[in-house]
Amino acid sequence: MSGKEENKGPRGLLEPGLYVTATPIGNARDITLRALDVLGKADAVLCEDTRVTGNLMQMHGVKAQLLPYHEHNASEMRPRILARLARGEALALVSDAGMPLISDPGYKLVRDVQEEGLTVTCLPGASSVLAGLVLSGLPTDRFFFAGFLPPKETARQKALEELKAIPASLVFLESPRRLGDALKDMAKVLGAREGAVTRELTKKFEEVRRASLADLAAHYEEAGPPKGEIVLVIGPPAPAEDAGEDLDTLLEKALASLSLKEAVQEVTAITGLPRKQVYRRALEMKGE
The missing domain is CATH 3.30.950.10 (Tetrapyrrole methylase, C-terminal domain)
Known part of the structure; x- marks a missing residue:
């Protein structure tokens, strides 16, 4: 038996490691074949809410051990997760919806797993x-x-x-x-x-x-x-060079009928330039 085969988890053909796995953001069918395969073969699935993930897996006929992993228990759970990975287990990490770690907890776990010399991989998919x-x-x-x-x-x-x-x-x-x-x-x-x-x-x-x-x-x-x-x-701001060409013209018109403060506020809104830049130029034009 090869070393690779000896490291197989009890559920089948997954190599040991952490599998960061995207799940649907709305439509339950927006899940990859690879994600379903990993979720079904992982020794456990780490999830924000076991009820949410449980419902998704039930829809797709997938069974696995679900373990809560979220911001409130992360410091307690990380050492346990690292220990399981060190024993050669394969663990999947999911969020309630979309790609884990994007406005969700998890980056510290990824970093800690990598620092232990253990494997981390990502299964991309849906992202809001x-x-x-x-x-x-x-x-x-x-x-x-x-x-x-x-x-x-x-x-x-x-x-x-x-x-x-x-x-x-x-x-x-x-x-x-x-x-x-x-x-x-x-x-x-x-x-x-x-x-x-x-x-x-x-x-x-x-x-x-x-x-x-x-x-x-x-x-x-x-x-x-x-x-x-x-x-x-x-949308992005107007390019600085384009806005800069019109800055003096816009300030000149605004200062003709508005106070310095009001003119700066109006031109800043129009150009998208930093307020300090517009204010400094307005002072220069007024000779102050």
């Missing part, structure tokens, strides 16, 4: 972040995933200021009840950019609504919170 980005109709060549914004207005606006100058599309996850407030702050801080609200991805009532941030904010203020999980995509 990528699905929302693809369906947004906004630039996809460069994007920055920022997860969930802070729930409080002041902290949320501060976070958006930090993200404002990134020359890429911005991708967020957001709750339906906070969507309207988040869009208002985005319109205020990020200015005249396009956005896309994508929701219920891969499900029957999948929807993409694309408009300016201001128009999106107005829509959800009138319509109220939508249903379902939301991925929010914001």
Whole structure:
């Protein structure tokens, strides 16, 4: 018997190691054949909620030992998981939906397994972040995933200021009840950019609504919170060199009828440039 065969887990043909496995984000059929194979052969499946994962596996006729692994028990569970992997077991790691580790706990486990010299591999699949980005109709060549914004207005606006100058599309996850407030702050801080609200991805009532941030904010203020999980995509700022060419013209027009503060605020919203840059140039133009 070869060493490779001796390391087979009791459930069959899986090599020992941690299998980070994507699961569907909505439509239960969006799971790969390889994922079903691994989930069925693993010595155990580590999951956020055993009920959620249990339902998915029941739909596909897969049976396995389910072990809870989430942010509340991670420090306690990691040593046990490492011990099982060291004994030659094959363990799968899943989240409730989509790709594990993306806005989910797990990266510390991956790092610890690697530092122990044990095997980690990834079974790619469904991802709400990528699905929302693809369906947004906004630039996809460069994007920055920022997860969930802070729930409080002041902290949320501060976070958006930090993200404002990134020359890429911005991708967020957001709750339906906070969507309207988040869009208002985005319109205020990020200015005249396009956005896309994508929701219920891969499900029957999948929807993409694309408009300016201001128009999106107005829509959800009138319509109220939508249903379902939301991925929010914001288009990139205007290229700095293009915005810079118009900066003096825009400031000149704004300063003719507005106070310095108001002019800076208006031009910052239009160009997407950092406020400090616009303010500094406005002071230079006023000779202050």
